[in-house]
Amino acid sequence: MSAAKPPAPAASALEELATAGVATVYEAYGRRGLLDAEWIPLQPGRRAAGPARIARCGQGDNRAVHEVMTHLLPGEVLVLTMPEPEPVALFGDLLATQAAACGAAAVLVDAAVRDSADLARLDYGVWTRWRRARGATKDERGSVNVRVEVGGTTVAPGDVVVLDDDGATAVAAADVTATVEAVRRRIANENGLRARWAAGEFSYDAYGLREADENPRPGVGT
Numbered sequence: 001m002s003a004a005k006p007p008a009p010a011a012s013a014l015e016e017l018a019t020a021g022v023a024t025v026y027e028a029y030g031r032r033g034l035l036d037a038e039w040i041p042l043q044p045g046r047r048a049a050g051p052a053r054i055a056r057c058g059q060g061d062n063r064a065v066h067e068v069m070t071h072l073l074p075g076e077v078l079v080l081t082m083p084e085p086e087p088v089a090l091f092g093d094l095l096a097t098q099a100a101a102c103g104a105a106a107v108l109v110d111a112a113v114r115d116s117a118d119l120a121r122l123d124y125g126v127w128t129r130w131r132r133a134r135g136a137t138k139d140e141r142g143s144v145n146v147r148v149e150v151g152g153t154t155v156a157p158g159d160v161v162v163l164d165d166d167g168a169t170a171v172a173a174a175d176v177t178a179t180v181e182a183v184r185r186r187i188a189n190e191n192g193l194r195a196r197w198a199a200g201e202f203s204y205d206a207y208g209l210r211e212a213d214e215n216p217r218p219g220v221g222t
Ligand SMILES: O=C([O-])CC(=O)C(=O)O
Pocket: 062, 089, 090, 091, 092, 093, 094, 095, 096, 114, 115, 135, 136
């Protein structure tokens, strides 16, 4: 029997994850979920979080992107992948116009985009591996609403994808509530540390690193 589907994350949880940002969410989630690749944010400074709506395209082909548009719901992050990421444009201005009409929260393209000056003016964020004009074919159906691997992490439909200038990280749908709580604890802890560092204290002392470095225990770290 498969586990019950977790409820859709609350808008307030998505907002908290987006505001916290990729590094904080990834750390609070136990350093899991990182979509570990070099992402280009087309609108630097933008943050987003939303449930993944996924298309797995054929290699060099974007037929599945046209299909997945018909499933895309407001607030979702569209995740577009290929078996082997390569600089072929899966997404451009015309597909972006459809995603806008559907209310996308963001688009993550594990391939290239084109018409990037137009995409940079959108009301939602676009993150991509490459900007390249090379066009995709429309020959292979590919698959939609499937699990994919992105940057070494498996992303399932409905997992929450968080994006900012640092890149992208994902939280399994079932773990969103606990991760929001861990994010709050991490932010509170970092606020405390930031106040101490601003007041002139050093982490080298507070973490006991100076003490350990000046009194090395034989056989440890040698
Ligand atoms: O049509 C395509 O394959 C991609 C594109 O340029 C667009 O969406 O405007």
